[in-house]
Amino acid sequence: MNTGKIKQILLITDGCSNSGEDPIAMAALAKEQDITVNVIGVVDQDTIDEQGKREIEGIALSGGGVSQIVYATQLAHTVQMVTRKAMNQTLYGVVNRQLQQILGSSKSVEDLPPDKRGEVMEVVDDLSETVELEVLILVDSSASMKHKLPTVKDALLDLSLSLNARSGENKYSVLVFPGKQNDVEKLLDWTPKLEALTSIFPKLTTGGLTPTGPAIREALSSFKKKRSLRSLLGRDDESFFEESV
Numbered sequence: 001m002n003t004g005k006i007k008q009i010l011l012i013t014d015g016c017s018n019s020g021e022d023p024i025a026m027a028a029l030a031k032e033q034d035i036t037v038n039v040i041g042v043v044d045q046d047t048i049d050e051q052g053k054r055e056i057e058g059i060a061l062s063g064g065g066v067s068q069i070v071y072a073t074q075l076a077h078t079v080q081m082v083t084r085k086a087m088n089q090t091l092y093g094v095v096n097r098q099l100q101q102i103l104g105s106s107k108s109v110e111d112l113p114p115d116k117r118g119e120v121m122e123v124v125d126d127l128s129e130t131v132e133l134e135v136l137i138l139v140d141s142s143a144s145m146k147h148k149l150p151t152v153k154d155a156l157l158d159l160s161l162s163l164n165a166r167s168g169e170n171k172y173s174v175l176v177f178p179g180k181q182n183d184v185e186k187l188l189d190w191t192p193k194l195e196a197l198t199s200i201f202p203k204l205t206t207g208g209l210t211p212t213g214p215a216i217r218e219a220l221s222s223f224k225k226k227r228s229l230r231s232l233l234g235r236d237d238e239s240f241f242e243e244s245v
Helices: 025-030 050-062 072-103 115-128 143-165 193-202 211-231
Strands: 005-013 035-043 065-069 133-142 171-175 185-191
Touching: 005 072, 005 211, 025 035, 025 050, 025 211, 035 050, 035 072, 035 143, 035 185, 035 211, 050 065, 050 211, 072 115, 072 143, 133 143, 133 211, 143 171, 143 193, 171 193, 171 211, 185 193
Parallel strands: 005 035, 005 133, 035 065, 133 171
Antiparallel strands: 171 185
């Protein structure tokens, strides 16, 4: 079964966007390009306000992804769970579409007998371990995230360890918003080595507005640039996808 590769945006934030394009509209654009947008809302002791909750849920719904609101102390587990759940959700959709091509558009996995449905889910589980995965991580670096960034770093390192146990290829890129000079700053270019974040995160500065929409737009551009460069090279050359500080 040809599943291609799974492309995800993982947005980690604790507040509402207040600059630039509508992030929900940008997430819809991502979905049109077969890029899933997942959102994790990070809170400390206080509950997230209703506007922030609606935006987090709206971005994930529009982007065909998963949303979760958690305390910072639970972030590591949640990042892994959301990434895996979204990957399986995407694979389930692929399997369902191929099944409809075989059995007819009115059929779905749910219409299969229990034993056959179980076999399909086993296929999804197997594919989740072997499919190529690209995850672009968007980290909110506005002032309110200052004390949460060390937890974010640890969560992303745990994510790397978890996904590297798969047999499939993983690629990561990390953008932060706002950047030092622009709405969005590239912290890590496409690489299989997310542990490179260890040396980069301490250099982060926090403050400014929360341009979530522009951050998602830049993420989409990063996926396109990656494909364009590979087309130009005609091969996968890791030396062109190295850490960017």
